[in-house]
Amino acid sequence: MDIDVNDLKLGQLKEINSLFGTGVHTANKYKFIKGQKICIRCVTMIYTGVVEEDLEDSVVLSSACWVADTGRWSEFLKDPSNKVNESEMYPNDSKVPIFKGVITDVCVLSHVVMETK
Numbered sequence: 001m002d003i004d005v006n007d008l009k010l011g012q013l014k015e016i017n018s019l020f021g022t023g024v025h026t027a028n029k030y031k032f033i034k035g036q037k038i039c040i041r042c043v044t045m046i047y048t049g050v051v052e053e054d055l056e057d058s059v060v061l062s063s064a065c066w067v068a069d070t071g072r073w074s075e076f077l078k079d080p081s082n083k084v085n086e087s088e089m090y091p092n093d094s095k096v097p098i099f100k101g102v103i104t105d106v107c108v109l110s111h112v113v114m115e116t117k
Contacts, residue, residue, distance in 0.1 A: 030106060032059045037109045039067075039080065042102040046070060048080060048112040049096065057100055064096040065089050065113040080113050088116050 008016075032038070032054035040047045040059070046068075049061030069085035070076035076083040090096050 032106075037112045039077065039107045039109050039112075040098050040103055041105050041107075042098065043104060044102075047096070047098055048109065050112060052095055055097070058097040059100065061096045061098060062094070063112055063114065064094060065115075067113060077107055077109070080109055081111060081115075084113050084117055086117055087113050089114065
């Protein structure tokens with residue numbers, strides 16, 4: 001059975017749309033606090049930094065660091081500076097946007113990674 005999308009009524013389109021969720025990512029609901037030190041785990045990468053700005057589609061970090069190898073995750077979260085096996089700092093004056101659509105989870109840290117290893 002072929003369906004011509006142009007023949008669908010608004011109610012039918014809304015019903016189809018509801019099958020795919022709201023399109024609102026959970027991270028969009030999280031309220032990032034300016035000055036908060038955080039670790040953001042994304043689909044493929046991990047970042048630490050200090051929240052500069054919470055935008056609709058992204059969170060902007062300063063003192064940002066890309067962490068390639070955290071070692072044991074729970075140990076890293078307890079003390080990020082001593083447990084990182086590999087990391088790279090962004091230049092000091094960088095403001096790094098992390099887009100909320102790729103965020104899987106966020107943890108508040110006591111301090112952020114501040115070196116390249």
